[in-house]
Structure formats: structure tokens, C-alpha cells
Amino acid sequence: MSMSSFKTFFPIFKSHPNLTYLDNAATTHKPMHVLNSILDFYKSFNSNVHRGNYPISDKATEEFENVRKKVADFIGAKPNEVIFTSGTTESMNLASELIFYNEIVRDNCTIAVPIEGHHSLVLPFRRFFENQIFYDHRNISEIKSEIALITHVSNVTGTITDPKKIDAKIKVLDCAQSMPHLRINVNKLGVDFLAFSAHKMYGPMGVGVLWVKEEILNRCNPVRLGGGIVDLVERKSIRFNTFTNRFEPGTPNVAGVLGLGAAIDFLKRFDLKKELEKEWELKNYVISNLKKIDEIEIYTDENSAIGIISLYHKNIHPHDISHALGKKGICVRAGNHCTQIFHREILNVPATFRISLAIYNNLDDIKKLIKEIKNISLNQF
Structure with missing residues (x-):
């Protein structure tokens, strides 16, 4: 089954056909x-x-x-x-x-x-x-x-x-x-x-x-x-x-x-191991493309297939990026993700914006995300 076809199980994507939901570490959508x-x-x-x-x-x-x-x-x-x-x-x-x-x-x-x-x-x-x-x-x-x-x-x-x-x-x-x-x-x-x-x-x-x-x-x-x-x-x-x-x-x-x-x-209907391999491919695609933006700091474990990636832009606050992406129908999370000590003492940043993947995310979602992050970074609002 292709990752795009997974969205047919989830009625929210029928209600919002242009929704690019990448805040799955916060909550996932519900199948019918x-x-x-x-x-x-x-x-x-x-x-x-x-x-x-x-x-x-x-x-x-x-x-x-x-x-x-x-x-x-x-x-x-x-x-x-x-x-x-x-x-x-x-x-x-x-x-x-x-x-x-x-x-x-x-x-x-x-x-x-x-x-x-x-x-x-x-x-x-x-x-x-x-x-x-x-x-x-x-x-x-x-x-x-x-x-x-x-x-x-x-x-x-x-x-x-x-x-x-x-x-x-x-x-x-x-x-x-x-x-x-x-x-x-x-x-x-x-x-x-x-x-x-x-x-x-x-x-x-x-x-x-x-x-x-x-x-x-x-x-x-x-x-x-x-x-x-x-x-x-x-x-x-x-x-x-x-x-x-x-x-x-x-x-x-x-x-x-x-x-x-x-x-x-x-x-239980799906082979989670295979789905995780697909998720890792998407994660690596995100990382390889965002590494090309000098202003972006990437915080993720590249040895882990789990598609959770936190990011920090040196010139734009995470909440501003999240808000700008939201206007384009892209949902990401901004803040310290209930890990204040980790952000303050290990990452040394006040907050990040986070991308987190789920079974229904696909390459189109990721390409749209990368395009808009590049636009935001170039235009600086």
C-alpha cells in the first residue's frame, strides 16, 4: 500500500484535502x-x-x-x-x-x-x-x-x-x-x-x-x-x-x-517494520534538504528511524515559522515540547519547531514542507 493511499482511511483529509499534517508527536488523526x-x-x-x-x-x-x-x-x-x-x-x-x-x-x-x-x-x-x-x-x-x-x-x-x-x-x-x-x-x-x-x-x-x-x-x-x-x-x-x-x-x-x-x-493490519523503513526514507529526505539552509539547526537522531525532527532557525523564532507554515496548511509544533531543561541545557535554544511523521505522511507532504521553509528563510517575512 502506498503512503498516499493511507490518507483514505482518515476522514480529516477528506474534510481538508490540502492539509499537510506533521504534528503527529502531539497527536495523530483517527481512522474511520x-x-x-x-x-x-x-x-x-x-x-x-x-x-x-x-x-x-x-x-x-x-x-x-x-x-x-x-x-x-x-x-x-x-x-x-x-x-x-x-x-x-x-x-x-x-x-x-x-x-x-x-x-x-x-x-x-x-x-x-x-x-x-x-x-x-x-x-x-x-x-x-x-x-x-x-x-x-x-x-x-x-x-x-x-x-x-x-x-x-x-x-x-x-x-x-x-x-x-x-x-x-x-x-x-x-x-x-x-x-x-x-x-x-x-x-x-x-x-x-x-x-x-x-x-x-x-x-x-x-x-x-x-x-x-x-x-x-x-x-x-x-x-x-x-x-x-x-x-x-x-x-x-x-x-x-x-x-x-x-x-x-x-x-x-x-x-x-x-x-x-x-x-x-x-x-495490527500493517507491517510496522516496513512502515518505519518508509518513514526513515522521508526523514532522511527532510534532513538532506534542510541541511542546505545555513540558518537552520537540525536536532534529530539520524541513527533512529523514528521521524521526529526538531529545528531552529537562527533568525526567525520557531513560533513565527510555525504560524507562517500554518497559513500554507502545514501543521508543525513550536515550543519546548515539554522538555525545558533539555532545550535550555543541551540544545542551548529557547524553543524549536518540530516535524513528526505518521503512517499517512508521504513525499508530497515533505516536498511542500521543504519548499515553504525555504521560502520563509529567504523572504524573512
């Missing part, structure tokens, strides 16, 4: 298969899960729990290790709370923090653990700590980090950027916690996953309380249920979870 799964829930069996004793609620519960199994199969896990959340940010907050309040490690332990780490990975843990060692992927094998926070794929440079190279008692892996590009197997990664969001892998916004290794999860009591997580409540005692949904209080985002399941079905 995903949108239909959400609409079908609301049209056909909208009801709460785990509670109603009637057919459409039974149907909703069955479909909801089937997605838990589907996620587990997709990442090589067990269904009872999969917790549904609102996204990677909530997953990392929940992971930090489970570790801290259940005393998985000692209070004053040391955490290893990736200097390129997204704020959603780093900040929740800094709230609880003050002893921090900052590292980047170049010195990862030198780090020893009780907790290691690990960015699987950098949302700034596309660098892939191997979590097995770091020495830590507890490893927490941010897979927000790797899920749409790589086949993930938790058993091969050697980590204890893993998080990702549906919306970065062609699923809906507002839903994500926290995977926790079974032996750790069995040691944990819930840290967020509400309906649906208890077997018994008495005046002076609470007994939690024994199912994984004891970590999912309240009414879950059922439609979002079903959309995540549909996104997994969509991704």
Missing part, C-alpha cells in the same frame, strides 16, 4: 474504523460497565474487558496488569503514587531522570522523590538508582533508549512516542511500569494505559478511591476488590477504551 467504534458504542449499547444487570450493560462490560485483553496481547502482557487511564500523564502520576504510597521503594531513594524526559514523565516523580540524578542516553549505562525514569523515544529528537542498559530496582518507561512506530513487548524491555496514550497511536483522546508488572501490582492498594473498586465498606473498614479495575475508580471512558481497541486493530 476508530471513529465508528466510538459511535457504535453510543448508538448501540451506551451504558456503564461492571454495574448494570441488563443486556446492553453486559455488552459494554464484555467489550470493555475485551480491550483490556487486546492491549495485553498487543504489548505481551497479562490482562490483570493493564490499567486504563486518561493518558500517559495520568499514568505517570498514578505510577508515582503507587510506588510512593505503597512503599515499593524507600522514601529517600534516588531517581534517575532523563534530561530529555517529557514533563509528564518527570514531574510526577519529582513531587515525591527529591534525590535526582539527571542523565541522557549517552551515559545511561553509567547510571545506578532505585528508580529509573526512561523515555523510550524522545519527542524532540526521536532517539530510542534501551531500558535494559540502565541499572535500577524499578524502571518506569514512557512509551507515548514509541507505540505508533515500534512493536512493544514488556517481557523483552525489562521494565516494571510502562505508559502510553491512545491518541498518539490513531486512537481517541482522553484514554491511555498504565501497565504494571504483576508481582508489583499485587503489592499495591488503590491510591485513588471511589465507586466500583470495593467489595465491602463498613464504618471503620474498607475491603477492595481483587480485580485490576480496583485502580480505576468511577465511571471509565468506555467509548475511549473501545476506540483504543479499534486503534490496535488498525495498527
Whole structure:
């Protein structure tokens, strides 16, 4: 299948035929298969899960729990290790709370923090653990700590980090950027916690996953309380249920979870390894052409096939470039991409504008981008 034909799966490109969307590290578009799964829930069996004793609620519960199994199969896990959340940010907050309040490690332990780490990975843990060692992927094998926070794929440079190279008692892996590009197997990664969001892998916004290794999860009591997580409540005692949904209080985002399941079905239709090879070709085309513009600094890992490229123009602010490209129907991201320390201390620039590729991007998109960047650079507005 050609990369141009991928766009036929995504109705937004029918609504906006001239759209060149290159902000996929922020969020991806949704194929019709995903949108239909959400609409079908609301049209056909909208009801709460785990509670109603009637057919459409039974149907909703069955479909909801089937997605838990589907996620587990997709990442090589067990269904009872999969917790549904609102996204990677909530997953990392929940992971930090489970570790801290259940005393998985000692209070004053040391955490290893990736200097390129997204704020959603780093900040929740800094709230609880003050002893921090900052590292980047170049010195990862030198780090020893009780907790290691690990960015699987950098949302700034596309660098892939191997979590097995770091020495830590507890490893927490941010897979927000790797899920749409790589086949993930938790058993091969050697980590204890893993998080990702549906919306970065062609699923809906507002839903994500926290995977926790079974032996750790069995040691944990819930840290967020509400309906649906208890077997018994008495005046002076609470007994939690024994199912994984004891970590999912309240009414879950059922439609979002079903959309995540549909996104997994969509991704499983394709050979991600072959698609990544195509992505690498596009990435190299971008790099080789933009290197010809003297005013452009390029920040990307050329050894990584992941199509994430951050750029800095010496004379034009990233936000101005992003705005100018937007007027031409080209969507890129400008800012520090929730990695302020990395931009300030490693890249030594206040902000960048970022190109990030997805399965539907093609050479026409890239040629249009390069043409407009050259025009902006020459004309300086």
C-alpha cells in the first residue's frame, strides 16, 4: 500500500484535502474504523460497565474487558496488569503514587531522570522523590538508582533508549512516542511500569494505559478511591476488590477504551517494520534538504528511524515559522515540547519547531514542507 493511499482511511483529509499534517508527536488523526467504534458504542449499547444487570450493560462490560485483553496481547502482557487511564500523564502520576504510597521503594531513594524526559514523565516523580540524578542516553549505562525514569523515544529528537542498559530496582518507561512506530513487548524491555496514550497511536483522546508488572501490582492498594473498586465498606473498614479495575475508580471512558481497541486493530493490519523503513526514507529526505539552509539547526537522531525532527532557525523564532507554515496548511509544533531543561541545557535554544511523521505522511507532504521553509528563510517575512 502506498503512503498516499493511507490518507483514505482518515476522514480529516477528506474534510481538508490540502492539509499537510506533521504534528503527529502531539497527536495523530483517527481512522474511520476508530471513529465508528466510538459511535457504535453510543448508538448501540451506551451504558456503564461492571454495574448494570441488563443486556446492553453486559455488552459494554464484555467489550470493555475485551480491550483490556487486546492491549495485553498487543504489548505481551497479562490482562490483570493493564490499567486504563486518561493518558500517559495520568499514568505517570498514578505510577508515582503507587510506588510512593505503597512503599515499593524507600522514601529517600534516588531517581534517575532523563534530561530529555517529557514533563509528564518527570514531574510526577519529582513531587515525591527529591534525590535526582539527571542523565541522557549517552551515559545511561553509567547510571545506578532505585528508580529509573526512561523515555523510550524522545519527542524532540526521536532517539530510542534501551531500558535494559540502565541499572535500577524499578524502571518506569514512557512509551507515548514509541507505540505508533515500534512493536512493544514488556517481557523483552525489562521494565516494571510502562505508559502510553491512545491518541498518539490513531486512537481517541482522553484514554491511555498504565501497565504494571504483576508481582508489583499485587503489592499495591488503590491510591485513588471511589465507586466500583470495593467489595465491602463498613464504618471503620474498607475491603477492595481483587480485580485490576480496583485502580480505576468511577465511571471509565468506555467509548475511549473501545476506540483504543479499534486503534490496535488498525495498527495490527500493517507491517510496522516496513512502515518505519518508509518513514526513515522521508526523514532522511527532510534532513538532506534542510541541511542546505545555513540558518537552520537540525536536532534529530539520524541513527533512529523514528521521524521526529526538531529545528531552529537562527533568525526567525520557531513560533513565527510555525504560524507562517500554518497559513500554507502545514501543521508543525513550536515550543519546548515539554522538555525545558533539555532545550535550555543541551540544545542551548529557547524553543524549536518540530516535524513528526505518521503512517499517512508521504513525499508530497515533505516536498511542500521543504519548499515553504525555504521560502520563509529567504523572504524573512
